[in-house]
Amino acid sequence: MSHHQYKTNGVCSMLIDFDTEGDKVYNIKFTGGCNGNLKAIATLLDGMSVDYIESKLAGNTCGYKNTSCADQLAKAVRLAEQGEI
Numbered sequence: 001m002s003h004h005q006y007k008t009n010g011v012c013s014m015l016i017d018f019d020t021e022g023d024k025v026y027n028i029k030f031t032g033g034c035n036g037n038l039k040a041i042a043t044l045l046d047g048m049s050v051d052y053i054e055s056k057l058a059g060n061t062c063g064y065k066n067t068s069c070a071d072q073l074a075k076a077v078r079l080a081e082q083g084e085i
Contacts, residue, residue, distance in 0.1 A: 006076035
């Protein structure tokens with residue numbers, strides 16, 4: 001299992017920590033942001049594939065922002081799969 005840390009951009013959450021094993025994502029933890037909502041997202045996505053997470057969350061926006069914590073997670077897991085973080 002590999003651990004990854006992603007510094008978010010343009011959202012309330014400052015950091016996303018998660019583990020990967022193959023194309024599966026585990027132990028997602030957000031630092032900052034909407035605590036209850038982000039805990040729920042992390043729980044629902046535990047053990048899901050990078051493709052699944054990206055298909056559900058990529059492009060999601062928050063209010064007036066052109067991204068969201070969910071969108072940032074989709075970017076983070078894809079970068080991790082590509083070995084870029």
